[in-house]
Amino acid sequence: MSEQPKWTSVMNNAGTYLYAVTRDEGATLPEDLKGVAGEGVRAITHAGLVAYVSTVPLDRFGEEPLRRSMEDLDWLGETARAHHRVVEAVARTAPTAPVRLVTVYSGEDQIRELLDRRHDDFAETLGRIADRQEWGVKAYVDPAAPPPAEAGEESATSPGLAYLKKRQASLRSREETWRQAAARGEHIHDVLKSVAVASQRHRPQDPQLSGRAEWMILNGAYLVDLERGAEFARVVDGLRGEGIDVELTGPWAPYSFAAFAETPERPGGGTGDDA
Structure with a gap:
């Protein structure tokens, strides 16, 4: 990798x-x-591929500023929304590897080197996700209250023993x-997999992130053919009920099935593992 682009970028503070x-x-x-x-967003075309990029200031996106900014939840949320807005706009035009x-x-020059070095990986991924979209499904259950103690149970034992028995029954329940x-x-998950061409189960979210007090029993992502999107939504709808709430989101760009992890040399020195 040539050092000249790196020094040019650092000198330009971009x-x-x-x-x-x-x-x-x-x-x-x-254009806007x-x-x-x-x-603004622009395209870099090379080797039959297009990379969508922006020029960003290194006083906010260099190695040390990023290390601090990634701990700022407001900054991180705003940056994530802007990132996803661009990815979704790109995904509306062509199969997209976020x-x-x-x-x-x-x-x-470093972007072009990436497109050369990982050309086959990008081509294989873009072929796999063509004419497909990602759907997200979360399932929740509201745990039933423990059954009440049978009449006369507490009177047959001491208050302390009755409490322990009730506590044990509650835990078992x-x-x-x-x-x-x-x-x-x-x-x-098994039912939805039968409609999708690929699936992933993510870790259930903490209630503070999900905003719901119920147990999250499924946090899944499903890659679905475009022509089966409506069918997938009907299947999800049929899985609701009997104490289970199923939440459908999407369709999205296929983050779970096409996102590339890359660790570029950070402008300003060093490498990072945030990518």
Whole structure:
């Protein structure tokens, strides 16, 4: 990798932020599309591929500023929304391989080197996701309250022993409720897999992130053929009920099935693992 682009970028106090890669099919984006830090989005075409990028200031996107900024949840949320807005706009024009959040290169020559080095990987991924979209499915269950103690149970024992028995019964009931809920989550996933061409199960979200108090028993992503999108939604709808709430989101660009992890040399020195 040539050092000249790196020094040129550092001297200009600018780096190149990468959002996504597509095939070179002549697609165009809205001229007023803005990416991270409010910067405009442009295309770098090379080797039959197109990389969508922005120029970003190194005083905010260099190695040390990024290390601090990634701990700022407000900054991170705003940057993620801008990143996803660009990826979704690109995905409306062509099969799209998103690149992970905050992937910053020294300059355009480094982007072209990436397109050369990983050309076959991008081509294989773009072929696999063509004419397909990602759908997200989350399933929740509201755990039933423990059954009340039978009449006369507490009077037959001391108050302390009655409390322990009631507590043990409650724990057993909760464990059984969770076991049954987890089995239903597995069943829902299996049904959805039969409609999708690929699937991934993500870790259930903490209630603080999901905004719901119920147990999340499924957090799945499903890659679905375009012509089966309506069918997939009907299947999801049929899985609701009997204490299970199923939430469908999408369709999205296929982040779970096409996102590339890349660790470029950070502008300003060093490497990073945020990409």
